[in-house]
Amino acid sequence: MRLSIWPSAAQPYTDILEVARHAADTGWDGVYIADHFMPNLPAGEQPTTPMLEAGSLAAALGAAIPRVRIGTLVYGNTYRHPAVLANMAATVDHITGGRFVFGVGAGWQINEHHQYGIELPPVKQLLDRFVEALQVWHGLLRTPTTTFTGNYYQLTDAVCEPKPIQDPMPILIGAKGEKRMLKVVAEHADLWNTWGLPDVIAHKSRILDRYCTELGRDPRTIGRTAQAAVVVDGPLPDNATFPVYGGSTSEIARTVDGYREIGLDELIIPDGLLGTGPQRLKALDTIQAVVRT
Known part of the structure; x- marks a missing residue:
């Protein structure tokens, strides 16, 4: 099982770099x-925490x-035209020497769309648009030219050069919806990601397997990735709105x-509950020792 770190973009770049470099070195x-x-805050609450932009961060960390x-x-589809995003992804794959995972999702966070005047359509339209974007990405990143006529995107003999170094560069879809999104994963993804503890991931993975079977696709061709927050040597948060585990090394080991x-093919660790500075690096070492045992 692969092990990856997910440093929050709501911290200084030097801190993100420290976490990423420590992970790579260990x-x-x-x-x-x-x-x-x-x-992500409700309407009327003004965000004050700075947040670094994902595309720039991916390129910087890759270098x-x-x-x-x-x-x-994952990249939110509503924020950028899919052709623009395809070129960004291919560029980062070259910067990394073929190490980029192109994670994408439909988009959802209300306050970002509201403040920036970016359309956030009703769910059906949002997912229809995302499916069109997936077809655009598959075309631009994996074929010489792409012509596509959809309700939301139109491309004519479009190129994306240079192509990614990886052939193909993996497309990861972040999805939890069991009625439609997991079927989209079955149709279009190389990797699937969602939040959840093992029981939730197992349940949704079975649904994904069923969609793959219905489509005639081998379920084993889709890698499974997941994350939940982790606490190392401390109490779990009260009334958490996200899945969380740990508190002790033995509990981390049990969940792992x-x-x-x-x-599960890849376990991803958000760094939000791991502390800062030396405490966080020590927590990374503890988690890695548990997973690699």
């Missing part, structure tokens, strides 16, 4: 970056950090064993 497999411009894979969790038993 045997981790990947570094992921989220694609947001501000914290600065050796060996590990660099990925996005659960991920391994369900066949």
